[in-house]
Amino acid sequence: MKTIQLHKTTLILIAILLFYTFMGILLPLMHDDLQWFSNYNTDILKVGFASLNxxxxxxIFEIIAVHVSWLRWLSYGLISMGIIWMIMHITRCKAWTSYYLLAFSLMLILPSAIYADTYGWFAGFYNYATSTLISLFIIYYCINAIIYKEKQPVSVTVLFYVLCFFGQLFMENVTLFHCIILILAFLYEFTANRTLNYKLLFSFMIATIGTIIMFSNPNYRKILFEGSEYQQVSNNQGIFSKFAEMISTSLPYGVIFSQIIILSMIAALIIYLLLRSDRYVHLTILKRRIIMIGFIILPLYYLLFYNQFLLNKNTDIGLVGFVNVIVCGYFAFSIFVGIYLSINDRKTQITLYSLLIAICVSASTLVIVTPIEPGNFLIVYTIHVIILIILLKEFRKYKSINVNFIKGASLVLAVIYLSAFIYVHYEHEKRVQLLKQQIKDHPRQEVYTVESLPFEHYMHHPSPINKNYQEWFNNYEELPKMTKVKYIPFGSDDS
Incomplete structure (x- = not known):
């Protein structure tokens, strides 16, 4: 029976790989992808990325990918499948087929802004998604080392060391995230068990070397002291002002409000487990109400005020930021207390707290990032998925789950996404051919008009946003270099 189950999980992983590989085929190159395809990559390689980051x-992944199509498609599929695979390892559900499909479905219902910034273009994908996969592996290794005390094969430990080094060369905040997670794991092992875990200490040293290599890039000194139009360490008001704005506005939106659906599911599961917990039932009515209000107030505030009045855009209103912090803090308090009261297994409880701490660490490292992009919260969403699946395992101790519903939902979502991006691919090819025909018919026309693509909010600027990106688009699609294009909304009658 176990062998049959393993065969099923293998088939599901292959299906997930094929799905994401096909999605990679359908996704056109856009925005920075087109820049990397141009001679820009040759110029930047000559100076060893000294003028970039x-x-x-x-x-390097991006440069190779935009020039080798089959490698781009395959790596897109492998990295995406790898994230699902690591989720199963951290949740300890790697032999349960239904959980693979659940994780797959949850990763598909990413908030559209995060999807667009990560899976919706290749430049973002190779930085955000790949670093997320590496972060998950590091979290998995640390949890196994300090909580479950499982001895890992030599090959896994060697891979862990390799990723601790190379994982530092993707995103600045992820670089700090890895260092903090590794030292926290080492300190926990030392304080809780009075033992020195030399593997964790060595991995931290390796990660520190990678961090030094990343931040020794000359451009960071320029960003820090001279400023940059895009990348900065802090805004003009200073690091403390940026930190206050981040705590009151950016983080509540990125960590909580933009992920309200999955957080509501997590809250619902904890509420169910609490109602069946003796420790919760024996609390006073006042204490029980205080905990429950924390779960309820967040979705109510989001539906009635935050989303209704677009408060995520009102960053200058101090009262809004204050209320955001109070509501999100209250919700987090209920989550922490709810886990303590509802989860009886000590190792599961510590695992959940470790994941919540990882979210806090990931969010705190964003203080060095300006602007904070939706893609920075991919790791946060993925950890939310892990927490949800662990809680669902606890839920199944009390009530069974209809597996057919999970299978049906994953199939429907896969068909919807494939259909949408097949349409995007078709419209993209149609748009390019229309543009070439317009140029052929009217070679002296100053500006040509074509439609934007459908579902552009699921991609990262698939229509060029300025002159430079239009020139890179022209270069890639073999159009005259100085061709000017006006992009009108999809479905307009003016094209």
Whole structure:
């Protein structure tokens, strides 16, 4: 029976790989992808990325991917499947087929802004998604080392060391995230068990070397002291002002409000487990109400005020930021207390707290990032998925789950996404051919008009946003270099 189950999980992983590989085929190159395809990559390689950033591995991946199509498609599929695979390892559900489909479905219902910034273009994908996969592996290794005390094969430990080094060369905040997670795991092992875990200490040293290499890039000194139109360490008001704005506005939106659906599911599961917990039932009515209000107030505030009045855009209103912090803090308090009261297994409880701490660490490292992009919260969403699946395992101790519903939902979502991006691919090819025909018919026309693509909010600027990106688009599609194009909304009658 176990062998049959393993065969099923293998088939599901292959199906997920094929799905994401096909999605990679359907996704056109856009925005920075087109820049990397141009001669820009040759110029930047000559100076060793000294004028760009320290994301050496992510940049190299992108350069190779935009020039080798089959490798781009396959790596898109493998990395996406790898994230699902690591979720199963951390949740300890790697032999349960239904949980693979659940994780797959949850990763498909990413908030559209995060999807667009990560899975919706290749430049973002190779930095955000790849670093997320590496972060998950590091979290998995640390949890196994300090909580479950499982001895890992030599090959896994060697891979862990390799990723601790190369994982530092993707995103600045992820670089700090890895260092903090590794030192926290080492300190927990030392304080809780009075033992020195030399593997964790060695991995931290390796990660520190990678961090030094990243931030030794000359451009960071320029960003820090001279400023940059896009990348900065802090805004003009200073690091403390940025930190206050981040705590009151950016993080509540990125960590909580933009992920309200999955957080509501997590809250619902904890509420169910609490109602069946003796420790919760024996609390006073006042204490029980205080905990429950924390779960209820967040979705109510989001539906009635935050979303209704677009408060995520009102960053200058101090009262809004204050209320955001109070509501999100209250919700987080209920989550922490709810886990303590509802989860009886000590190892599961510590695992959940470790994941919540990882979210806090990931969010705190964004203080060095300006602007904070939706893609920065991919790791946060993925950890939310892990927490949800662990809680669902606890839920199944009390009530069975209809597996057919999970299978049906995953199939429907897969068909919807494939259909949508097949349509995007078709419209993209149609748009390019229409543009070439217009140029052929009217070679002296100053500006040509074509439609934007459908579902552009699921991609990262698939229509060029300025002159430079239009020139890179022209270069890739073999159009005259100085062709000017006006992009009108999809479905307009003016094209």
């Amino acid at each position: 320290g994301r050496y591995i992510g940049n």
